[in-house]
Amino acid sequence: MALSGSLCPLIGHRMSPAMGHNQESHPESNFRVPAIMNALEKMELTSKYRASEVIEIRNFRPASVEDIASVHSRAYVIGLEKAMSKASEEGIIFIEGSGPTYATATTFRESLVAAGAGISLVDSVAAASRISHNPPVGFALIRPPGHHAIPKGPMGFCVFGNVAVAARHAQRVHGLKRVLIIDFDVHHGNGTSDAFYDDPDIFFLSTHQDGSYPGTGKFEEVGQGSGEGTTLNLPLPGGSGDNAMRSVFEEVIAPCAQRFRPDIILVSAGYDAHVLDPLAGLQFSTDTFRALIGEPSSASQFDDPAILYEEPLTKVKQAIQRISAIHIPYSLQGTHSSALQSAKEAFVKPHNH
Ligand SMILES: [Zn+2]
Numbered sequence: 001m002a003l004s005g006s007l008c009p010l011i012g013h014r015m016s017p018a019m020g021h022n023q024e025s026h027p028e029s030n031f032r033v034p035a036i037m038n039a040l041e042k043m044e045l046t047s048k049y050r051a052s053e054v055i056e057i058r059n060f061r062p063a064s065v066e067d068i069a070s071v072h073s074r075a076y077v078i079g080l081e082k083a084m085s086k087a088s089e090e091g092i093i094f095i096e097g098s099g100p101t102y103a104t105a106t107t108f109r110e111s112l113v114a115a116g117a118g119i120s121l122v123d124s125v126a127a128a129s130r131i132s133h134n135p136p137v138g139f140a141l142i143r144p145p146g147h148h149a150i151p152k153g154p155m156g157f158c159v160f161g162n163v164a165v166a167a168r169h170a171q172r173v174h175g176l177k178r179v180l181i182i183d184f185d186v187h188h189g190n191g192t193s194d195a196f197y198d199d200p201d202i203f204f205l206s207t208h209q210d211g212s213y214p215g216t217g218k219f220e221e222v223g224q225g226s227g228e229g230t231t232l233n234l235p236l237p238g239g240s241g242d243n244a245m246r247s248v249f250e251e252v253i254a255p256c257a258q259r260f261r262p263d264i265i266l267v268s269a270g271y272d273a274h275v276l277d278p279l280a281g282l283q284f285s286t287d288t289f290r291a292l293i294g295e296p297s298s299a300s301q302f303d304d305p306a307i308l309y310e311e312p313l314t315k316v317k318q319a320i321q322r323i324s325a326i327h328i329p330y331s332l333q334g335t336h337s338s339a340l341q342s343a344k345e346a347f348v349k350p351h352n353h
Contacts, residue, residue, distance in 0.1 A: 015058060016114040016142040020106030021159075023092055027279060028157040033141055057124070063115035063165060070168035071161050071195050073152045080159070084108050101154045107144070111159040114142040118166035122264070126174040137293065139269075147189035147268045148214065155191060156214060163268045164195040167202055170264050177201050180262035182253060183208075184245075184292065185270025186280040188217025188233065192268065198227040203260045207248055209273070209282050210235035210319075219322055222330060229330025232256060234323050237315040241275065241283035241308060244316040246291070251320050256327075267292075275307060283308055 017033035040046050047054040068077050080095065080103070087093045088105040095103045121138040129135035146163060148156030163181055170176040181196075183189035183206040193216070196202040208217050223231035234252060236244055257265065275283035285303040290296070 015056070016110065016117045016140070018106070018110035018114060018143045021104055021110045021144055023102045023104075026102070026157075028143065028145065030143070032143055036141055057120065060120035061116050062109070062112040063119055063160070064112075067119060067165055067169060068112070068115060068160050070172065071151060071164040072149070076151075076153050077160075080111075080154075081108050095159075096154050096156075099155065101157055101159070103154075103159070107159060111144055114140075114144060114146070115160050115162050115165045117142045118162045118266075119169045122166050122170045122174065122176075122266075125264070126170070126176065145270070147183060147185060147192050147270070148187070149191040150194050151191075156187070158191060161191045161195055163189075163266050164192050167196070167266055170266075171201070174264075176263035178260065178262045178264075179203070180257055180260055180265045181205065181268060182265065183268035183270075184273065185268055186273040186277065186282050187213050187270070188215075188235075189268050190214055190216040193217070193221070193231055193233075196227065197223055197231060198225040199223075200226045200230050202227075203230045203232070203256065203262065205232045205234075205253060205256055206268075207234045207236055207245070207273075209240075209280055210237055212280060219319075219326055222326065229327070230260075232323065232327055234319060236282065236319060237312045238281040239283060239309065239312050240316055241311045242285050242288045243311050243313060245284055245288045247316060247320060249292070252323060275303065283311070 015033060015037070017030065019030050022030035037046070041048070044050070045054070047056045065074075065077050065081075083093060083095060083103060084105055084107070087103050087107065092102050092104055095101050095107075117140040121140045125136055125138050140162070142162060144157065144159045146158045146161045146165075149158035149161045151161075163183075167179045167181060170179055178201050180203045181189075181192060183192060183204070185206075186209050188208040189204070189206050193204050193206065196204050206217055217233040217235055219233060219235065221231060221233050223229055232252070234248060236248070271277070271289065272280050273282040273284045274289070275285055285305075285308065287303070
């Protein structure tokens with residue numbers, strides 16, 4: 001999970017590797033955080049090499065049951081805590097009906113730590129923003145993941161909705177009322193979406209591969225009640241890559257952020273849309289992820305351009321047009337007049353050709 005104000009050289013890391021939460025050969029493995037830390041170390045990107053730019057904070061408060069209950073039902077949270085004794089006896093248990101989400105004896109505690117890392121990151125960025133016009137970018141390197149976990153239970157390898165809990169914390173404790181959550185994981189963040197589906201103050205924007213797990217996140221899912229218009233789903237055709245995401249950023253993400261005028265931006269930063277991810281079919285290169293955080297292109301320093309195949313750009317364009325047509329009327333709500341005017345113009349333009 002990443003979080004940003006505007007870009008500045010200070011980067012805070014919060015880590016929660018959840019080493020006890022693991023199932024052998026499972027794709028969501030406890031090798032994940034150490035692998036990332038090793039890579040950062042090798043590239044000399046840790047505080048050891050960049051003390052003036054990078055702060056790593058390992059001691060932070062785990063989330064409380066109250067924090068988690070701002071998003072999830074208390075029955076689920078208490079039930080999971082109780083299930084830990086069974087997990088201790090059996091080693092591993094399945095907590096999502098017949099689904100794929102497991103728990104071990106440490107899952108409850110480690111999931112509180114993961115959510116606590118997000119909370120602590122919000123605290124740090126909010127504190128730094130009060131003393132600097134140039135707020136820091138923070139990154140919480142955490143597992144178990146969270147964006148599939150629905151308010152009443154776990155789902156899709158996810159235990160607690162880490163980004164959702166962080167969003168509620170930003171509102172409750174820091175008075176950061178309007179929260180934009182961008183989820184660029186290859187899968188739809190259905191749990192985050194469910195948590196805020198009728199909330200006008202939390203704009204949830206998800207890009208994901210069309211047809212991928214869990215099958216939700218259609219264009220027409222726009223929120224409901226007073227939250228109608230503050231959920232935006234952009235399912236991308238399989239094969240979408242850097243060109244697709246550049247267009248999506250310019251034509252959808254940036255205008256939405258400008259119109260919504262968030263007090264804070266949280267990012268559900270799953271990296272499984274990368275071309276080398278074996279489970280999904282998008283082909284973002286490392287350049288796309290760098291561009292999303294405002295870093296200049298590394299000219300494919302990390303990727304082999306030869307592995308990229310042709311993107312379905314006509315389909316991508318159609319997807320962007322479709323979401324623009326669905327969303328512009330909603331996004332006019334609550335905006336000031338100049339944004340209203342430019343949005344109106346944008347809405348009229350597609351009819352000209
Ligand atoms: Zn994913």
